[in-house]
Amino acid sequence: MAKFNLFLIVFLLSFSFSPLCLCHKNYGGYLFPQFYDRSCPRLQDIVKSVIAKAVAREARMAASLLRLHFHDCFVKGCDASILLDSTGSFVSEKRSNPNRNSARGFEVIDEIKAAVEKECPHTVSCADIMALAARDSTVISGGPSWVVPLGRRDSLGASLSGSNNNIPAPNNTFQTILTKFKLQGLDIVDLVALSGSHTIGNARCVSFRQRLYNQTGNSQPDYTLDQSYASKLRAGCPKSGGDQNLFFLDFISPTAFDNSYFRNLLSYKGLLSSDQILVTKNPISLGLVKKYAASNEDFFEQFAKSMVKMGNISPLTGFRGEIRKHCRYINKA
Template sequence: MNSFRLIATFLCCIAVVFGVLPLCSNAQLDPAFYSKTCPNLNSIVREIVRNFTKIEPRMPAILIRLHFHDCFVQGCDASILLNNTATIVSELQALPNINSIRGLQVVNRIKTDVEKACPNTVSCADILALAARISSVLSKGPGWIVPLGRRDSLTANRTLANQNLPAPFFNLSQLKSSFAAQGLNTVDLVALSGAHTFGRARCSLFVDRLYNFSNTGEPDPTLDTTYLKQLQNECPQNGPGNNRVNFDPTTPDTLDKNFYNNLQVKKGLLQSDQELFSTPNADTTSIVNNFANNQSAFFESFKKAMIKMGNIGVLTGKKGEIRKQCNFVNKKSSELDLAALVSTESFDGDMVSSI
């Protein structure tokens, strides 16, 4: 039996090297992990995400972004959800996250209902992964089989959050380096950037493109002139920068290929988005063109990239813990009123990182 497992692991590693779905990048993750211990998990998560989406159509984009911001900082371990304590410096106050991370109330609501159904069983990290998948499906995007069995971290890392999360002003070289540091390749970069096909961004994140790109005193030349005027109307020069603009002006609440069509006509909202198409001689241009012409190709690459991203640095086995409350490690959970936490967050969200 042991030799069989060794052979299976070896074959799995070969599959990963040659680009097959990285379902087994961590052999302890298993889509059926909760099939006996929490059989109604998917339906609980789906119903809550669906109900919140009826109130706030941007919620699916917010939840996918939340999963991304978690995985890029010490792995997919729900560290982003931890609040400040005497021993924890929260990632929520990192520059890419401060005053912009949303969806916490949805995760807390899911955790409350899951704890009632399956106490001390399901990690907050797995809830984030499932919520991201369900968010994609609810937005007419693809679904995928989510490997499960992650455990929650006992700490957060604000320093890594400031270092690892790609910024909206990154050039292509910086984007590639940021993703490569997480084991993600160029196709993954372009596919995951497609999450900017829905959601909104605050004017302050791209206003320099409209008036003073790279300190030139001129707009970004890669912006379509008609789109530029539209953005200038929505984001006035020297304004407070708090207005929010749809990433995709055509289907702002749908996960589709329009993001790539927008890049082709110079209507990428963030500099980091347009860089994927407008950087001279870039290998990303052909990938953008492929996804713009073939939504199925985009969806397949998006699914693979989301699974691959969801496997970054996961804690399994006896590492970490299963938090009873997602914002605090277990020794603090008994001191909190979870119902109060669920009701305090507003939906006044924006996007900060490049995805």
């Protein structure tokens, strides 16, 4: 009995002095920030260095890498399925409507993966690299930082249908977009905060043309779009052609991660319909837009929380999935 009591005391003391762990449980596995501390201690420095060089070459790349993580997590979870090229057994998600001629940054992920493989072979997943790249892209653009839980593994396949159906589209209704978020375990606060990522980056003419012209191709006022702003957009986005012409999502500070995106919405200068409906279609989202427009600090704080939450969507952990050697292909048996 005395031995049992001694064992119990030691057991309880071991928990009392254990450090607090920022862990997220998913399907029998855990994500935690220290996952690679021993197996690849220079991982985060390597990712940060490559991101810095890539964004220095092209400021737009920060938004592209952030978007890549978002489009990955909404399809089968955060498993790097978006990075896979087509094979005989599946069609790449790169061919889906939300990604075709739009998703980019794959070569930067390749560059990071090559550097990480040289440092610590067959150790770090492409999914974790994407999560770190999204964080570092935000920070280098002037946005908030957050601690990234790690330990994801890579998928063995892709889902073209999931990519076509699960990713919110620029012309979706507010309720459709909110439903797509809720299906991933995200709420209306996450929806508004994560939409704030549109404070950097670009959108194609084809993504918002319907706001400028009616079905017959004539100008038709959209009263949720400031008409002087609409006139400037029409100059570069004609009623036909120019589908790939690019426009800043936030014309005030297009490469700076800040809350001007929300101020634009309150002035009816949101580029995409999916942006402007945060103000016009729901009183709760309108209240959140006003809150973030008034406080950069509040926006940053919630954005960081929502990014951690999004990055925890159904990760593969434990023995599920694999650690790809090359992010574009599954490992050969």
